[in-house]
Amino acid sequence: MVPLLCCVRRRIGIRGEFLLALALLDFVNAYRLTWPSPETSMTPTGQFLAALAPLPVWGAVWAAVGGLCLVQAFAAHDRWAFAAASALKVGWALLHAAAWLWGVPQAWWSVVIWLGFARVVHTIAKVPEATTPSLPNER
Structure with a gap:
């Protein structure tokens, strides 16, 4: 690994790496919702979400959480x-559960995916950051 990447990884640790991955996921989803393709806007789920709030509003929520993950x-x-x-993923799952109950046939699948992912986030959040002793030549 490049020395700079080693220093960054040591600084942010495993939890920070995971938060960077979450930030990427959240920013990509924010982009998808803020500037949806015509196909996305026409899906039953897209129409359900747009009926509750404009898709760019949902995108802003995802971007805000992504920004928080990036900073922290x-x-x-x-x-x-x-x-x-974790709360965003649970909330997104609940929105999809409502869509499924409202008659969007495949929304149940998103419920399973987002709740599972929220569980992973919750589990990683409870893991303490690993500490490694520094080697004599790294001081």
């Missing part, structure tokens, strides 16, 4: 990012 990936305390990321 480099912070000493990251609990707010993990809480927001």
Whole structure:
């Protein structure tokens, strides 16, 4: 690994790496919702979400959580990012559950995916950051 990447990885740790991955996921979903393709806008799920709030509003929510994850990936305390990321995934699953109950046939699948992913976020949030002793030549 490049020395700079080693330093960054040591600084942010495994939890920070995971928050960076969450930030990427959240920013991509924010982009998809803020500037939806015509196909996305016409799906039953897209129409259901747009009936509750314009899709760019949903995109802004995802972008805000992604931004929090990005910032707190480099912070000493990251609990707010993990809480927001987990809550967003649970909320998104609940929205899809409502869509499924409203008659969107495949929305149940999104419920399973997002709840499963929220569980992973919650599990990683409880894992303490690993500490490794520094080698004599790294001081």
